[in-house]
Amino acid sequence: MKVGIVGGGIGGLTTALLLAKQGFQIDIFEKESRLGGRLAFVEHNGYRIDEGPTIVLLPKMLTTILEEAGISSNQYELIQCDPLYKIHFADGTTYTKRATEEEQFCEIERSFPGESENYKRFMVDMKKRFEVGEKAFLQKSFVNKWDFWTWQNVKFLKQLNANQSMHKFVSRYFNDERLASAYALQSLYIGGNPYSSPAIYSLIPYSEHAHGIFYVKGGYASLVPVLEKALKKAGVQIHLNAPVDELIIEENEARGLKVRGEINEFDSVILNGDFPSMAKLSKVKEKKYVPSSSCLLFYFGLNKRYAHSNIHQYFMGQDFNEHMDQVFKSKTVPTDPAIYTFYPSLIDDTLAPEGKGVLYALVPVPSGHDIDWDKESAFMDQIIDTLEQKGFPGLREAIEWKQIRTPKDACDFGLYEGGSFGIAPELFQSGVFRPQLQPYEYKNVYAVGASIHPGGGVPIVMQGAKLLADSLVQASHQSFEKLS
Incomplete structure (x- = not known):
């Protein structure tokens, strides 16, 4: 055929x-x-960094399918990230997601005393739901729509409160709003609003802990x-x-x-x-369709390395809900956005000349055509200032190369409405x-x-x-x- x-x-x-x-x-x-x-590199004078996806989730799924396709594990290298990532809240609180259960309990009690039992309850409940959800959703297609509406699937949707938002669902487990945000922001991995994406996507933060976060050596x-x-x-x-x-x-x-x-x-x-x-x-x-969110992406080649950084970090603004409203509802330039950073040079010296490093920063921004990004240089400078103040001291002086990718670039590449992740997970x-x-x-x-x-x-x-x-x-x- x-x-x-x-x-x-x-x-x-x-x-x-x-x-x-x-x-x-x-x-x-x-x-x-x-x-x-979207799997591509941005390169310049010996610097190389991923243009799009950076976080490897569900490693077993990835390796199993590659194996089935004839690509053995000795043809690439997966490195487990430990810690998974660090979240910096606006009030100075930090929360690090760890690779082991024992370390995670200690970390929660350090940052959010009394919440470790809530975390245990979340993980126990999500384990059961992941096992059902993987079989019900990930391993089946629904060309015939009626194949979906089984008694088991309807029961599963009810258990997972699919009509609830992801943020509202995880808030049933965690008392502290900051911790709830830490277990809802993952809908942004697929361009969804944590305050409206259905609770089924709360399986993503569960999977981070249960299956780990990995990095592909070389990007x-x-x-x-x-x-x-x-x-x-x-x-x-x-x-x-x-x-x-x-x-x-x-x-x-x-x-x-x-x-x-x-x-x-x-x-x-x-x-x-x-x-x-x-x-x-x-x-x-x-x-x-409703498009996913877009991204303002920064790629930096640096003349130094940050030895005490983390591979993945989140720097939260004062009001995460307001940031999401600006991205998904008002479609305006965020005033105080959350920022994700990816610093692979911490564990991979193949991406930059000796003694140097690469840094990637992502800001969730609206998709669509409401913003003229050519006129937003002040906002872009604000992001670099925030990175320098909160996580990468001396950043401006260290920059040897910089490239910025806007939603307009995503539109030009052929992405629907400039959304970075396909249609939104509504x-x-x-x-x-x-x-x-x-x-x-x-x-x-x-x-x-x-x-x-x-x-x-x-x-x-x-x-x-x-x-x-x-x-x-x-x-x-x-x-x-x-x-x-």
């Missing part, structure tokens, strides 16, 4: 490898000059050349600088892809571009309500990526690729049986 894939993001690459192992003939058409999509994007080498070895045809003009549809079925005026025929087509933008290729009516854009792997009425058109169930985050997108590959393999077997 011949399959054409539109887009060479992590979802498309993983699907291609899994299908190639099963004997499918695969062509990937990528509009950029490289593969990887997350270093997985891309490993995947590319495996694809070429498997005979997958890769076409770079090859934007697809049109999906050729005849009699409710895809016949192929039009690229540079030439029609390439395929038995099936997989869409791996940012899904909402794929409608224009597919001759379907464009549907309006209640009615999650689970059965999210676009599925067979999103249209066309019987041989499929989709994979952050906006497709089961959702965003590199391992979750890879899980979506596995669901898609399994579905296509099963369909091809059924077709063969009918012919025989």
Whole structure:
């Protein structure tokens, strides 16, 4: 069976490898000059840092799918982060998430006396729910919507208070508002508002403690050349600088892809571009989605190293709720935002010249077109000042190279409304309500990526690729049986 894939993001690459192992003939058409999509590096004069994703969650899911795709663990290196990360609150309180249970209990009692029992209760409850949720949501697709509405799933949604926001749900466990924020901010990993994203996503902070946070040596994007080498070895045809003009549809079925005026025929087509933008290729009516939040991203090359820093840190503003309102409701430039920093040079000396380091900072900001980012240099300076004051003394003097990526850059790259994480993880854009792997009425058109169930985050997108590959393999077997 011949399959054409539109887009060479992590979802498309993983699907291609899994299908190639099963004997499918695969062509990937990528509009950029490289593969990887949001998995990419920003580089300058010996400095290199991840452009997008940085936090490796669900390591077992990642390694298992890579193994199934033919990539063994000796082809890349995962390093466990210990501590997981440190949170700095505006009042001077700090809270560090640790890799072991015993250390975590001690840390909670140090920062939030009396809350350790609440943490234990949270982890016990979430363990049960994660086990059910993984099977019910991550390991199944819902092309047939009725497959979702089982008695077990309805019971699970009720247990998890799916109609409650993530922040409200975790506030049932933690008395201190700061601690509640520490266990709700993770919805931002997938571009969701902690104060409106459904409580099902509270499984993310549980997973951080239960499964750990990891770092890919050399950067997350270093997985891309490993995947590319495996694809070429498997005979997958890769076409770079090859934007697809049109999906050729005849009699409710895809016949192929039009690229540079030439029609390439395929038995099936997989869409791996940012899904909402794929409608224009597919001759379907464009549907309006709620986009995820966007990011203001800072990349720094530094002439020094910060030996006493942390790999991952959060610097919270005075009012996290207000920051989220500005991002998701009023769509205005945040006045006192929370900032996430990634400092891989603490454990990886391959990213910068000797004795130097790289730093990445992310500020959640509104998606859409309401803000002219070319006029926000004062806000950008404010962020650098905050970083220097709160975590990286002498930062301005240490900067040898700086690059800033705005929501406008995300729009130009093709991300829906400039949202950095696909469509938002709202209640009615999650689970059965999210676009599925067979999103249209066309019987041989499929989709994979952050906006497709089961959702965003590199391992979750890879899980979506596995669901898609399994579905296509099963369909091809059924077709063969009918012919025989």
